[in-house]
Amino acid sequence: MIIVCWILFGLMGAISFLALARIQPNQESQTLAVGLVVAALIYIGFGIGGGGSQLWIAIEVAGLGVYSLLALLGLRYSKWWLMLGWMAHPLWDIGLHMAKGGATFTPEWYPIACVSFDLLIATYIAGMQLKIFNLRNLIMNLEVKSQKLLKILLIVSIISTGIHFTDNYLFIKQYPQPDWITAPSIYQSWLILTAVGIIGYWLYKYQKFWLAYGCLLVYSLTGLSSLGHYLYGTVSQFSAKMHLFIWTDGLTGLAILGFTFWSALILKPWRRELSAVDMT
Numbered sequence: 001m002i003i004v005c006w007i008l009f010g011l012m013g014a015i016s017f018l019a020l021a022r023i024q025p026n027q028e029s030q031t032l033a034v035g036l037v038v039a040a041l042i043y044i045g046f047g048i049g050g051g052g053s054q055l056w057i058a059i060e061v062a063g064l065g066v067y068s069l070l071a072l073l074g075l076r077y078s079k080w081w082l083m084l085g086w087m088a089h090p091l092w093d094i095g096l097h098m099a100k101g102g103a104t105f106t107p108e109w110y111p112i113a114c115v116s117f118d119l120l121i122a123t124y125i126a127g128m129q130l131k132i133f134n135l136r137n138l139i140m141n142l143e144v145k146s147q148k149l150l151k152i153l154l155i156v157s158i159i160s161t162g163i164h165f166t167d168n169y170l171f172i173k174q175y176p177q178p179d180w181i182t183a184p185s186i187y188q189s190w191l192i193l194t195a196v197g198i199i200g201y202w203l204y205k206y207q208k209f210w211l212a213y214g215c216l217l218v219y220s221l222t223g224l225s226s227l228g229h230y231l232y233g234t235v236s237q238f239s240a241k242m243h244l245f246i247w248t249d250g251l252t253g254l255a256i257l258g259f260t261f262w263s264a265l266i267l268k269p270w271r272r273e274l275s276a277v278d279m280t
Contacts, residue, residue: 005247006109010116012254017117018124019262029079032125033071036085039114040064043097043106050105063092079125086122090115108235146263147205150216153259154201157252158194161222164245165190175242176233193222197256209263209270216260223253 021031044060046052052060067085074082093111096102103111168175169186200215226249229238238246263269 005243005251006112007116008251009109009247009254010113011120012251012258013113014117014120014124016254016258016261018121019258019266023265029075029082032079032082032086032121033075035121036071036074036082036089037064037068039089039118040067040092042110043092043102046106046110047102052102052105056102056105059096063096079129083122083125083129086118086125089118093118146259146267146269150201150204150259150263153252153255154197157219157223157256158197160245160248160252161190161194161226164226164249167241167245174239175229176237177229178232190222193219197222204263207269213260213264216256220253220257220260223249223251224257226250226253 017035021028021035024031040060040063044057044064047057047060067089070081070085070088074080074085093114097106097111165186168177169183172181172183172186196215197219200212200219203209203212203215226246229242229246
């Protein structure tokens with residue numbers, strides 16, 4: 001189950017990255033190329049920070065050279081080179097960092113999340129090159145249905161956080177967490193943050209977009225903050241149930257956060273709000 005959570009985390013990260021790349025479509029290739037280089041740089045950081053041998057650091061640097069070359073070819077000639085780079089990166093993740101050697105300094109979850117991240121980016125590039133995705137029509141349809149999408153995400157998040165916060169309240173001594181968290185603070189914070197999320201949805205429904213975005217950003221912390229448990233204990237200290245609750249919270253929080261940035265930076269429905277003000 002925990003592996004499924006890592007895969008989903010990688011997919012949500014890829015969706016967020018693609019949303020970022022679409023903010024300026026004319027520079028999408030540059031963003032995808034930089035992302036490929038950064039993906040290789042991260043393993044160098046793991047190697048240095050995790051005490052990897054000089055041989056492994058050299059291997060990571062060589063990988064950086066290969067993926068930087070593919071990124072450059074993708075910018076200069078064709079996006080197919082970028083697709084090849086992202087498609088090949090899972091081999092780097094699995095072949096070198098899930099077995100002994102690279103696994104000694106790489107966090108256990110990262111290669112699995114990175115594989116799903118890489119494959120979704122590669123699929124997106126291939127789809128755009130083959131003109132499978134009509135992105136303009138897709139965005140227009142999503143704009144019409146964005147309110148319904150937000151409602152679904154909010155309901156799922158409220159259910160997920162409600163279950164996790166209740167479990168944390170009932171079994172507070174079993175959860176690794178800071179001492180200042182008390183049983184009353186758990187349900188009080190859930191009630192307050194959930195109210196903020198509902199207000200955010202109401203503001204979005206009535207087209208008060210920037211106020212809605214502020215509330216939704218605050219509410220996303222309800223789920224994202226659950227991942228903070230891992231700062232206070234090792235993975236083995238958490239039961240399978242705890243992992244499930246924490247990661248469903250984290251993913252729903254990330255979904256709310258992703259929706260907020262997607263709506264504000266890509267859909268931009270707030271432009272209608274500004275137009276209405278100008279007309280008056």
